[in-house]
Amino acid sequence: DVKVTQSSRYLVKRTGEKVFLECVQDMDHENMFWYRQDPGLGLRLIYFSYDVKMKEKGDIPEGYSVSREKKERFSLILESASTNQTSMYLCASRSWGVMNTEAFFGQGTRLTVV
Amino acid sequence: DAKTTQPNSMESNEEEPVHLPCNHSTISGTDYIHWYRQLPSQGPEYVIHGLTSNVNNRMASLAIAEDRKSSTLILHRATLRDAAVYYCMGFGTDKLIFGTGTRLQVFP
Numbered sequence: 109d110v111k112v113t114q115s116s117r118y119l120v121k122r123t124g125e126k127v128f129l130e131c132v133q134d135m136d137h138e139n140m141f142w143y144r145q146d147p148g149l150g151l152r153l154i155y156f157s158y159d160v161k162m163k164e165k166g167d168i169p170e171g172y173s174v175s176r177e178k179k180e181r182f183s184l185i186l187e188s189a190s191t192n193q194t195s196m197y198l199c200a201s202r203s204w205g206v207m208n209t210e211a212f213f214g215q216g217t218r219l220t221v222v
Numbered sequence: 223d224a225k226t227t228q229p230n231s232m233e234s235n236e237e238e239p240v241h242l243p244c245n246h247s248t249i250s251g252t253d254y255i256h257w258y259r260q261l262p263s264q265g266p267e268y269v270i271h272g273l274t275s276n277v278n279n280r281m282a283s284l285a286i287a288e289d290r291k292s293s294t295l296i297l298h299r300a301t302l303r304d305a306a307v308y309y310c311m312g313f314g315t316d317k318l319i320f321g322t323g324t325r326l327q328v329f330p
Contacts, residue, residue: 112265141318150309150322151266166317198265200318210256211318213265 111135114199114214121221127186129217131199138204140182141211142166142174145196157182158204189221226310231325234300242295242324244310249290257284257295259306260323266309269295300328 115130133140141156143166153166155174163174171193175183182201186193196218202211227245234240246255257269270277270284272293277284283296297304309323 143320148322151320153317153319156317164317167319200265202318210268210271211258211266213267216265 112199112201112212112214114197114217116217117215119217119219121186121189121219123190123221125186125189125221127189127219127221129184129186129197129199129219131182131184131201131214132180133182133201133212134180135201135203135212136179137201137212138179139202140176141200141202142172142182142184143198143200144168144193145198145216151198154184189219191221193219194221195219226312226321228308228310228321228324230322231327233327233329234297235329236301237299240297240300240304240326240328242297242308242310242326243292244294245292246310246312247291249312251290253312255284255286255290255293256311257282258309258311258320259304260309261303261306266320269308300326302328302330304328 112133121127142154143151145151152168154172157163157176173185196216198216199214200211203209225248256271258266259269260266270282272284272286285294305328307323307325309320
């Protein structure tokens, strides 16, 4: 059974903390994505990676960074968490360069910054 | 990637067919049209995709307009488990860009 696994389902962090959200996929996919989802705004792309150590900014990269040291793992980093980063975060993976293949999503991490 | 427009919400009764429209007027000739849905408290899941021809699978059917500027996801007999947010996307690059989707409510 194919899988995208996010390390935490729920997370509560304090303002100013450095936060790591981890995502692992077992499908040998080249592309991995991080989204945040807020009511009324849908899914917005933060960053995506098309290979190890390669990344590209999405629509809302401010306040975030990413790391991809291994093909199966893609980390989202909040350098100094703020309350406006309270949101649902979703990770996805997909094969590279083949437009007719599906993406697979994790279950999401609901992050609350207090 | 093509910009998509979908109605914010739609309603259906159980056992009735549902037609979910999507406008993707900026789509290019090589962009595939994908549909995903997001059930409550879950990540999105793939539903169906197509390029030019209509497509069927066990979950749904996809009808693509001849000019490819719009498509319709068809659920032949809605069930309560089909209540979700449905997203259409047209893309020809590796990025996956979602719109705000259509929230489908299904009533018993």
